[in-house]
Amino acid sequence: MTTTITPMSETALDTVADLAAQLRVDSIRSSTSAGSGHPTSSMSAADLLAVLVTRHLRYDWDDPRSLVNDH
Numbered sequence: 001m002t003t004t005i006t007p008m009s010e011t012a013l014d015t016v017a018d019l020a021a022q023l024r025v026d027s028i029r030s031s032t033s034a035g036s037g038h039p040t041s042s043m044s045a046a047d048l049l050a051v052l053v054t055r056h057l058r059y060d061w062d063d064p065r066s067l068v069n070d071h
Contacts, residue, residue, distance in 0.1 A: 012054070016051055016054050016055075017050075019050040019053065019054060020046040020047045020049075020050035021046075023043075023046040023049060023050060024043045024046045027043050027046070028043075057070045058070050
């Protein structure tokens with residue numbers, strides 16, 4: 001099986017960067033709200049998660065119970 005990776009457009013890269021930034025903000029908010037946690041670990045994984053969610057994982061946010069969603 002051959003995997004072909006297509007280059008990302010500048011717009012797609014901007015989307016990934018925006019998502020990563022929002023994940024960083026949410027990690028701070030979540031740990032602050034909980035009164036504990038390790039937000040720096042979450043912040044360091046934000047770029048990786050943003051790329052996975054936007055480019056590789058299949059998940060329908062409108063139908064979280066869909067059988068074709070990656071889990």
